[in-house]
Amino acid sequence: MMQNKTLFLITLAGVVIAPMVFPTVTATDMLIFGLVAVSTNIMVGYTGMLSFGQASFFGIAAYASGLVLKADISVFLAIPAGVIMGSLAAAMVGYFCVKRTGLYFICLTFAFNQAFFFLVYVWTDVTGGDDGLPGIPRPDFATDTLSFYIFIAVLFFICMAAMLAIVKSPLGLIFRMIRENPERAEAVGYNVRFYKWVSFMIASAFTSFAGTLFPMLYGIVPVDQIHWLKSGDFIFMLLFGGSGNFFGPLIGAVAYIWMSDTFSVFWPRWPILMGAIFMFVVLFMRGGVVEMIERTYRYFRQKRGDAKPAETTT
Amino acid sequence: MSIILTCMGLAKTYGEEQVVRGVDLDVRAGHIHSVIGPNGAGKSTFFNLISGQVTKTAGTVFFKGEEITDYTPHMLPHIGMSRCFQRTNVFPELTIYENVWGAMFACANDGPMDFLRRPIFSGELKDKAEEVVESVGLSHKLHDKGKTLSHGQSRMLEVAVTLAAQPELVLLDEPTQGLAPEATHEMTELIKRLAGQYTILLIEHKMHIVMEISDVISVLNLGQKIAEGKPADIQNNQMVQDAYLGRLRDDND
Numbered sequence: 001m002m003q004n005k006t007l008f009l010i011t012l013a014g015v016v017i018a019p020m021v022f023p024t025v026t027a028t029d030m031l032i033f034g035l036v037a038v039s040t041n042i043m044v045g046y047t048g049m050l051s052f053g054q055a056s057f058f059g060i061a062a063y064a065s066g067l068v069l070k071a072d073i074s075v076f077l078a079i080p081a082g083v084i085m086g087s088l089a090a091a092m093v094g095y096f097c098v099k100r101t102g103l104y105f106i107c108l109t110f111a112f113n114q115a116f117f118f119l120v121y122v123w124t125d126v127t128g129g130d131d132g133l134p135g136i137p138r139p140d141f142a143t144d145t146l147s148f149y150i151f152i153a154v155l156f157f158i159c160m161a162a163m164l165a166i167v168k169s170p171l172g173l174i175f176r177m178i179r180e181n182p183e184r185a186e187a188v189g190y191n192v193r194f195y196k197w198v199s200f201m202i203a204s205a206f207t208s209f210a211g212t213l214f215p216m217l218y219g220i221v222p223v224d225q226i227h228w229l230k231s232g233d234f235i236f237m238l239l240f241g242g243s244g245n246f247f248g249p250l251i252g253a254v255a256y257i258w259m260s261d262t263f264s265v266f267w268p269r270w271p272i273l274m275g276a277i278f279m280f281v282v283l284f285m286r287g288g289v290v291e292m293i294e295r296t297y298r299y300f301r302q303k304r305g306d307a308k309p310a311e312t313t314t
Numbered sequence: 315m316s317i318i319l320t321c322m323g324l325a326k327t328y329g330e331e332q333v334v335r336g337v338d339l340d341v342r343a344g345h346i347h348s349v350i351g352p353n354g355a356g357k358s359t360f361f362n363l364i365s366g367q368v369t370k371t372a373g374t375v376f377f378k379g380e381e382i383t384d385y386t387p388h389m390l391p392h393i394g395m396s397r398c399f400q401r402t403n404v405f406p407e408l409t410i411y412e413n414v415w416g417a418m419f420a421c422a423n424d425g426p427m428d429f430l431r432r433p434i435f436s437g438e439l440k441d442k443a444e445e446v447v448e449s450v451g452l453s454h455k456l457h458d459k460g461k462t463l464s465h466g467q468s469r470m471l472e473v474a475v476t477l478a479a480q481p482e483l484v485l486l487d488e489p490t491q492g493l494a495p496e497a498t499h500e501m502t503e504l505i506k507r508l509a510g511q512y513t514i515l516l517i518e519h520k521m522h523i524v525m526e527i528s529d530v531i532s533v534l535n536l537g538q539k540i541a542e543g544k545p546a547d548i549q550n551n552q553m554v555q556d557a558y559l560g561r562l563r564d565d566n567d
Contacts, residue, residue: 189420
């Protein structure tokens, strides 16, 4: 299969083309949630920890960054502030969650997410509660949609490069060892719980980063950005795209944003469609779109009769 | 020779059932020390007690003079003790190279940020990892995934992953289990080669191998150590024959 370099260039091309194909705001949305999906995959796909609570950190970072921006302080303080708040929350939540595995882990992440949601919901003085946090300005140098898109695109690539470097480092290998066989990873000398915690924090830190960008896009943090349903959307994105590949979740994020933008206009019940697609993916396409592409590719190669069976990528 | 591992009164009780009942064991540095006994004698549990996979009901363990009774499994490779498992237990979706390199890196990790900086496919660890893969005869499979190996090759990889930590003491839990005669022979030869470099604590069912390669044999029965000594002494020990050897000869050999 293709090398990461090639895939990175394809992504670059996609980011350049996206504002011509989609409305610029939609394309920006895709970049932000693309980051969320890829970062969540570090934990779900690479380390094998399914979290239904990533919206906590996305939301906390969004509120923190929104509040800083509203106070008219530089965006270059708003982003670190949001990332730090989101990561601190993740360090705390992660510390408790990694003590459990499997179903109990999922339930814990979910429970913490609910707790954060209600905290935001009732703390109306600061967060605006049900009405959300409105009136958030974009940075001075990126007030129109296109220059804002370019600003987000630059940050997007910095994050993607950083995450790819992590996944390709020994740390990424440790994550995969833990996913494959936690007992053996422990026996060869890794403190599995500690590394799970690291994975949790790295994934959540990048999710927080994406969260800090969100308020600038629409000028508001709606309360549903921290709702656990949002966490479910993140999982949908990465499973739809394919959790076995670093770039796969991007496809899921683009598809999800496109669908929600297109169908929600004329069909308020469009999540039914999402549900149907989700069922299809889980039942027939475990590796997501990436696997579908690989299978098609293999099928045609074998049909041409020139190929030994293709290897799957990690 | 000095004693590298000391177990005193190791015991494990599950509810009413006493699986291991106060076993004392000394392993001398440089020896191949075999633990034998009929099925259900508590051999694997005894291993799990030493390596911390199972919590101890009673007893203490010393390794190189240091008490390690309460160590958790991930701490042991760092002080020089590494184990393999009875059921093949490697990383199926990783390549052979990644299996071994990953295991090696656990103990070579140097400084808090090393796990982000160290290159995986170059440098000193690469040579060492390839050396270990070669020593178990899997070089031709270096970049194939673990799940593509045959059972015999998986057992070899199991040993390679165990050796990757560069331990002083190796715990091998039935390395020849389920192997065809040819592969069993290869594994035996491998263990003999390892004997020069490592101290080996071995659980093994195949009697001719145990008798051939061991320096010392301890016999467990019903969770207790009933005999210990050189292979010749064990073969002639009446209690051992009653408990184990006679029966086994009829069964397998």
